Amino acid sequence: MMQLRPVHMKIAVVGGTGHCGRGFILHWSREHDIIIGSRKAEKAEKYSEEIMGYLGDHGVKAEVAGMDNESAIASSDLVVLAVPYRFVESVTKDLEESYSDQIVISLIVPMSRVEDHFEYTPPPQGSAAVLVKDLLPSTVKNVSAFHTISYTVFQDLDRTLSGDVVICGDDMASKEVVADLVRDIKNLRTLDGGPLKMAAQVEGLTPLLLNISRLNNIKDAGISVIEG
C-alpha cells in the first residue's frame, strides 16, 4: 500500500528560543508551519519576530508563530523537544494534556562535564528518548534524531551542514516522516538506526564527538557512516 506523507506540517519547536531549536525553525520554515514554543508566550512571540527578520535577510519569506509550550504542542502535528536534559519532565509529563497523537522528536542528551571532558549520563531507562516515551501518553509516536550534527552550523543559514542523522524509533511511518524532514535540509543524509532502544548509543555520540572535537582539533564535528 502506498504511504501518504504530510507535505506541509505544523511543527512545534519546544525550547525554540534556545541554541538547539533555532536550526529547525530556520530550515523547516520554508516548507512547514513553525510554532516556536517557550515557557512564556511573549518570549516566543518576540523571538519569532527576530527570526522572521533573519529569514527575510536570507530571502526566505515565512510565517513563524510564537506561543507558550502548551499551545504550541496542542496546535502541532510534530513536536521537536529542543531542551536541555534538565527540562525533560517539564516539557513532557507536566504538559501531557497538550499531547495527543503527535510525532515527538527527542534530541535530548543527558550528559555532564567531568573535569575537561563530557560524559554520557543516561537515566535508568537507558536513554533520554526512552524516558521521554515513558513520560508521554502512549498515543504519541516517539522518534530520536539529530544528535550527531553541529548545532553551530545548523543555526547558520550561510553555512552548509554535512553528515548523517541517525533516526531511532519503533514506529516506521513516523521515522519516514522524520527522514523526509531531514531530506528538506540540504546535504544531510538520513540513516535508520533501528528501534528507540538504540537511541542510547546515538545520544552517547554527542559527548564523544564534543571530546573528539576538542582533543583532535576538529571544528563543529559531525559523523559520517562509511562503506568499507
Added chain:
Amino acid sequence: MMQLRPVHMKIAVVGGTGHCGRGFILHWSREHDIIIGSRKAEKAEKYSEEIMGYLGDHGVKAEVAGMDNESAIASSDLVVLAVPYRFVESVTKDLEESYSDQIVISLIVPMSRVEDHFEYTPPPQGSAAVLVKDLLPSTVKNVSAFHTISYTVFQDLDRTLSGDVVICGDDMASKEVVADLVRDIKNLRTLDGGPLKMAAQVEGLTPLLLNISRLNNIKDAGISVIEG
C-alpha cells in the same frame, strides 16, 4: 621532553586464530614481532604457518610465532585482546600472572542479538574496557580501540580499510603508541576519544553500526568524524 617510542614491538594477539585477530597479525607483522596466542599452543602454531603462507602470497616475508596465551602475553610488550566478550575473564583474570607492564588493547564489545538487531549490553563497570582494567594488574596500561572498523575488510590484504579508529585510555603515552600502530595501517585515521571511561560510547558504536549497515544497506560500515 622528546618522547621515544618503540619502533619494533613484540605484540601478542590473544584470540589470534579468530575472526577479529587476523587483521592485526596481517597488518602489523611487516614492522613488528607478532605472537599469536591461543588456548592451545598447537592451534596457534598451525595458524601461524597458514598466515605466513598468506603473507608470503602477498609479498610479505614475516616471522609469526604461535604460542599458548600465557606464553604469548608474557613474551610481549603489547597485548591485543581479540576475543568475544564471553572470554573476557579467561584472558585477563585467569592469566593475570602472565601480565606485567604491557599495553593492553581491548576491542571487546559486550553485545547481544535481540530479534533482528544487536544491542549493547555492557557490564556494571560500564564497558568491557573498564572491566578489563579492573580484572588486570594495575601495572598494565589499558587502551580501548578498533571498534569502528570493518573486520571483513581488515583481514583482507587485497582491500583497503578506511575510516577512523577512536582510542580511549587514561595513559597518554600508551595511547600514542597505539596511535602509531594505527598509522602503520594504510588509510586509517586515529582519533583521541578521551579517558578509558568513554570506551562505553565507542563500544556501543559496534552494534549501532551493525544495525545501520543492515537497515540502510551499507556494506562493511565504518565511521568517519567530519568537520562541520
